[in-house]
Amino acid sequence: MSVTTPEVTTATSGLTAHQLREQRRAKISATIRYVILAAVGLLMLYPLIWLIGASFKTNSEIFANPGFIPSEPTLDGYIKGWQTSTPYTFARFFWNTFLIIFPKVLFTAISATMVAYGFARFEFPGKKILFATLIAILLLPNVVTRIPQYLLFRDIGWLDSFLPLWVPSAFAGDAFFVFMLIQFLRAVPRDMEEAARVDGANSFQTLIFIVVPLLKPAIISVCLFQFMWTMNDFLGPLIYISSVEKYPVSLALKLSIDTTEAFEWNRILAMSVLAITPALAVFFIAQKHFIEGISSGGVKG
Amino acid sequence: MAGLQLNNVDKTYPNGFKAVHGIDLEIEDGEFMVLVGPSGCAKSTTLRMIAGLETISGGEVRIGDTVVNDLAPGKRGIAMVFQNYALYPHMKVTKNLDFGLRLKRRPKDEIARATTEVSHTLEIEELLDRLPKELSGGQAQRVAVGRALIKSPEVFLFDEPLSNLDAKLRASMRVRITDLHKRLKEEGRPATVVYVTHDQVEAMTMGDRICVMKDGHIMQVADPVTLYERPANAFVGGFIGMPEMNLADATLSLDDGGRIRLGDQVIDIEPDLASRLTHKGGAITFGIRPQHFELVAPGAANALTGIVRIVEFLGHEVNLHIEIEGNAFISVIPSEQFDRSMRAGDTVALHPRARNTQIFDRDTGQNASLGG
Numbered sequence A: 001m002s003v004t005t006p007e008v009t010t011a012t013s014g015l016t017a018h019q020l021r022e023q024r025r026a027k028i029s030a031t032i033r034y035v036i037l038a039a040v041g042l043l044m045l046y047p048l049i050w051l052i053g054a055s056f057k058t059n060s061e062i063f064a065n066p067g068f069i070p071s072e073p074t075l076d077g078y079i080k081g082w083q084t085s086t087p088y089t090f091a092r093f094f095w096n097t098f099l100i101i102f103p104k105v106l107f108t109a110i111s112a113t114m115v116a117y118g119f120a121r122f123e124f125p126g127k128k129i130l131f132a133t134l135i136a137i138l139l140l141p142n143v144v145t146r147i148p149q150y151l152l153f154r155d156i157g158w159l160d161s162f163l164p165l166w167v168p169s170a171f172a173g174d175a176f177f178v179f180m181l182i183q184f185l186r187a188v189p190r191d192m193e194e195a196a197r198v199d200g201a202n203s204f205q206t207l208i209f210i211v212v213p214l215l216k217p218a219i220i221s222v223c224l225f226q227f228m229w230t231m232n233d234f235l236g237p238l239i240y241i242s243s244v245e246k247y248p249v250s251l252a253l254k255l256s257i258d259t260t261e262a263f264e265w266n267r268i269l270a271m272s273v274l275a276i277t278p279a280l281a282v283f284f285i286a287q288k289h290f291i292e293g294i295s296s297g298g299v300k301g
Numbered sequence B: 001m002a003g004l005q006l007n008n009v010d011k012t013y014p015n016g017f018k019a020v021h022g023i024d025l026e027i028e029d030g031e032f033m034v035l036v037g038p039s040g041c042a043k044s045t046t047l048r049m050i051a052g053l054e055t056i057s058g059g060e061v062r063i064g065d066t067v068v069n070d071l072a073p074g075k076r077g078i079a080m081v082f083q084n085y086a087l088y089p090h091m092k093v094t095k096n097l098d099f100g101l102r103l104k105r106r107p108k109d110e111i112a113r114a115t116t117e118v119s120h121t122l123e124i125e126e127l128l129d130r131l132p133k134e135l136s137g138g139q140a141q142r143v144a145v146g147r148a149l150i151k152s153p154e155v156f157l158f159d160e161p162l163s164n165l166d167a168k169l170r171a172s173m174r175v176r177i178t179d180l181h182k183r184l185k186e187e188g189r190p191a192t193v194v195y196v197t198h199d200q201v202e203a204m205t206m207g208d209r210i211c212v213m214k215d216g217h218i219m220q221v222a223d224p225v226t227l228y229e230r231p232a233n234a235f236v237g238g239f240i241g242m243p244e245m246n247l248a249d250a251t252l253s254l255d256d257g258g259r260i261r262l263g264d265q266v267i268d269i270e271p272d273l274a275s276r277l278t279h280k281g282g283a284i285t286f287g288i289r290p291q292h293f294e295l296v297a298p299g300a301a302n303a304l305t306g307i308v309r310i311v312e313f314l315g316h317e318v319n320l321h322i323e324i325e326g327n328a329f330i331s332v333i334p335s336e337q338f339d340r341s342m343r344a345g346d347t348v349a350l351h352p353r354a355r356n357t358q359i360f361d362r363d364t365g366q367n368a369s370l371g372g
């Protein structure tokens, strides 16, 4: 025992030194980890930060000064950009976007909910085939249907109008949303709806008074997705809208690149900043429901 | 003012599974009928067909004088209480209660009066402003009953309404529901009740009559006393009663005044049983309730001898688990008659009380000791 004691003591102090080293190493690795994460995060965010900073710069400074803090902040880009080189201001383009988004979001919510309710809660002839069709549409790349759709709308005479942009959605044309709502509804117990039927509600009243409130988080998610995707949609308007007075924001941004011989980059950037604000604002306002909707729609099935 | 009638009702689910096999059931106006049976015996299916939540594959359901097969649930004059309450989660308790009346566009003052009355009856006045998620199980249950009561339906349907409550609350809700039924009757607006449960205590204590079901068939419809004393078949005998009735394969011979052979042991048929017996002799199932299987002195006449396996001392009574000729039997004896020195492994003699012995035909399961 007496022989081994000093060895034990040295071993203990050695262990303490070892522990200290371990601690230091943990601290260093944590620091490195956070630095890397912060750097990558900043890298991802940099274009956005630069965009916002650059929108307050003069056109010449944008290329002279690589930093994102403008040396002489100016609203010039916003004021001139808003005016545009066309007879219309950006107010017009925002209004056009609204004219597309509003009916599209509204009717998507209504039609997708109704179709999902039908699929999730009723038995009808041909249900299997129709559901398979729905999934097929979901899997089909969008571009495949572009040409037949274009020909169809041309024959109806809807070219250069907003109709081709939102009418398909009003008939539950967005298979993804229908599918999402069906999955969500499948996880909701039927008891409440049965109680409502016993209380004397018909299918439609059950939908309005019971199913829609239960589906609220999912429907809000649908609206948000549709809002953001429509706001950002470039190809749709590019194909169907030809006159400048009907341009939505996404097309109008490109307009300033096309028409001026020397690009006024600060104007373009300023308008880009304005273009992303509605989506950001709506997202943050509805964030709570949105997250709820995704998680509850995704986990169960 | 409506009785209820099921005539040869069938149910086949879309997947081809036949859940209900042509059942006939007549429930009188104002009667409290309990549907009881093991899980999966189609109690809920039957109730849901009455409610109109499941289609009826064959036969007819009448409420009062109306065939309701094709009527929507809301038009059948019924109200239903679900097992997990099924309250509307986004509506306050008041709105939950009067949802049905609002759909019917009843005048506002009438709705208010009904809500007050019902919430008073069920003592949920202070809960009216809460959301369902802010209620305890017992409170949610009372709101669910209130939502049914407020419509003054002709027929109340309950699907295992108490099975999510703890034992104590279940007992008090049980009394509350029977009480309510009685009170409605006294007030001159009797309500017919169909109450589904798998719990025989609920069935025996609540039902005016009880309908015992198994695999989509009705095994017996009778009042609690008849069901206990004169089970129509071995299934009902075994299902009703605690602990379960002892059932053992035996052979009946009618020579020499009649004998029952159980393995190597033979007992005589006593006059009490003989007078009731309608069996022609042969393979039978011998049934005796643990409470009627008396401990007697070794060597007593007409007793079966067996070996004690387990002694369960419950205080007021003792459960003896006994093995007789390879069959497990239970005998319940009052604790004052219990010999404290009895141990597992002892040999005992037991006498099945003739008055309570049941003889079932082994092939059909039918009771052959109910008298002519």
Ligand SMILES: Nc1ncnc2c1ncn2[C@@H]1O[C@H](COP(=O)(O)OP(=O)(O)O)[C@@H](O)[C@H]1O
Residues within 6 Å of the ligand: B013, B014, B015, B017, B019, B037, B038, B039, B040, B041, B042, B043, B044, B045, B046
């Ligand atoms: N939607 C359905 N499709 C197919 N079979 C079902 C369906 N619902 C219930 N069943 C079957 O019908 C039988 C009776 O079910 P149920 O009425 O719920 O029984 P209980 O309420 O007595 O426990 C069970 O075997 C069950 O598996």
Ligand SMILES: [Mg+2]
Residues within 6 Å of the ligand: B043, B044, B045, B160
């Ligand atoms: Mg059930």
